[in-house]
Amino acid sequence: MTDILSSTSWTPPYSTSWTPPSASTASRLPPVRSRGSSRGTVLNFKANRTLWYESSLERKTIYVSLTRPDVVNMWDQPPQVTYVDAEGNTRHHTFDFLVQMASGTRIAVAVKPSERAEHVTDILERIASQGAVTYADRVTLITERDLPKWRVWNAQFLHSAMCERADADDNVVREILADVIGDVKIGDIINRTDLGGRGLRAVARLLGAGELRLTLPGRINRRALVTKVSLHAETREAR
Structure with missing residues (x-):
């Protein structure tokens, strides 16, 4: 019987080399157990680095952000920021992502369901007005309404195709x-x-x-x- 494997010459049309992605740079990682949450990782193929998500909404945000031509990098859970609330109390907030645009602009991103938009928007406005985010040029909120x-x-x-x-x-x-x-x-x-x-x-x-x-x-x-x-x-x- 002819040895098909040895007699057939075939070169795959794509690169077969693979470099393991580096670990996430998140300032905190999702808890091991969290009832009702959706946790996992997505490859940031633009930096060959793992990104963690804690909800399906965050996962969708990663995919949509990474596959934009004008996004050059993305980080999960950037460093915590400190701000003062309406009562004068010191509060802390951790953005879900930090996105760097091709223009050089860096955007701190909060990802939350639309029913929490009013409350989160108030927090983001306070953070921005107080200059609490030193690693970003502006802040923004993404809800499911932004992700048809x-x-x-x-x-x-796109992510699947661009990873090869x-x-x-x-x-x-x-x-x-x-x-x-x-x-x-x-x-x-x-x-x-x-x-x-x-x-x-x-x-x-x-x-x-x-x-x-x-x-x-x-x-x-x-x-x-x-x-x-x-x-x-x-x-x-x-x-």
Whole structure:
């Protein structure tokens, strides 16, 4: 019988090298046991570092933040800050994340359900007005209203694609896009390659890198329209 493994030469289209991620830099870690909570880690592929989350809302925030082209780094549980409340009492607060934008701006992020927005907003305004956050340029609150289902779905898919290296696939898509003007269906791009299912992941990486953008809000699939982004276009910082 022919030895298939020894007689077949095959090179994977993606990088097979792997470097273990470094540990989280969180100022505190989630408790070992916490009834009703959702705890776990997500890879910060932009720094090859582990990020902890303590709720599904925090997990979604990590995915959406990391897969934005204008976000260059992210940290979990940055150092605790001290502020004075309305009664003059000294209080402490730990932000859920610290996000660094491509512009250099650093944003301290609180992630909470919308029903707590009014209370948390009051705390954040006091912290900001008192200059309590020395490691960030501004503070912000993210709730589930900022994370529509289609955006979270896209972010999880983008994260999966961007955690792998397949430069050859990405360059194939870039070559096809070189003579494309205006909007184009993702499926039409893929059909001009021989990448098969890998083509969608290559397009996703270019979306995550900011080389492409979705023309309309919606899920990333073969029917979605994308357009090239000018290399000199300025990216906007969201909330």
